């Protein structure tokens with residue numbers, strides 16, 4: 461851009477904001493996703509995820525210069541269907557570095573929506589402090605689409621990350637003007653822009669007209685956990701088994717044969733299972749595999765010792781964690797202990 465061609469008032473305000481030491485510093489960590497997606501035409505939803513670099517995403521919201529001093533780093537360039545534990549570890553390492561060195565006042569992660577709830581929960585359990593807010597965001601429409609939602613989501617997410625009111629709340633996410641808690645957020649729509657919700661609790665706050673407002677504090681989100689990834693080299697293997705009417709048990713025997721460390725049941729109702737599954741779960745527990753009862757139902761919770769006798773079966777109840785979040789907590793829990801009672805305590809605490 462040639463500054464000479466800019467109106468004087470704009471030049472002055474750009475220069476002032478760039479030099480204003482009072483503006484909060486926000487680092488954007490790009491991972492890919494639709495927010496960085498590029499399509500072939502504005503009227504088509506199809507696109508390639510993760511193509512646009514983070515600097516260009518920032519360039520798309522010039523007005524942010526009035527609110528924050530923003531810089532970007534690329535961590536990965538993947539659609540979040542290709543998110544991996546290795547990328548989570550890289551993100552976690554960089555975030556903990558930024559926190560330790562106080563390089564920024566807030567961090568935003570741009571991320572695909574498909575597995576965003578998993579990354580949010582993983583980081584909520586592993587980031588060592590929430591004094592520097594960490595906020596995930598993404599978009600449902602690629603940058604090339606009519607009414608792309610990415611620029612507004614990114615703008616609002618930066619405001620949330622820069623706002624001191626966001627401290628001490630754990631990892632957050634910003635979508636469609638809602639501030640969601642990273643522990644509770646889930647994707648609830650496959651294509652619409654309002655794709656995220658926290659069905660048991662609701663959003664903790666809102667952003668509107670560049671103002672961040674909070675209504676709720678989630679007491680389960682900003683807790684010091686024992687999960688320190690700097691000491692972990694290989695993550696325990698935990699898999700998910702989906703249950704339905706007349707579902708067969710042989711998939712559980714398959715995982716027993718693979719010697720996995722843990723299994724999460726996407727059970728029916730209150731973490732329930734049919735008789736054949738129950739017998740297979742007994743075989744898994746006898747083989748030393750930790751089994752968590754979660755549910756395929758998107759709201760409510762799985763209650764310990766309710767319809768299923770967890771003590772007799774040797775199972776762990778997931779509380780309100782859906783199967784994909786329960787998998788993360790069991791993986792991290794298993795980095796600390798193999799004691800079923802202790803693992804159950806994690807599920808009732810975090």
Ligand code: ASP
Pocket residue numbers: 492493494495509538539540541571572573574575598599600601
């Ligand atoms: N498949 C994309 C992803 O998760 C969808 C999106 O970002 O909305 O990266």
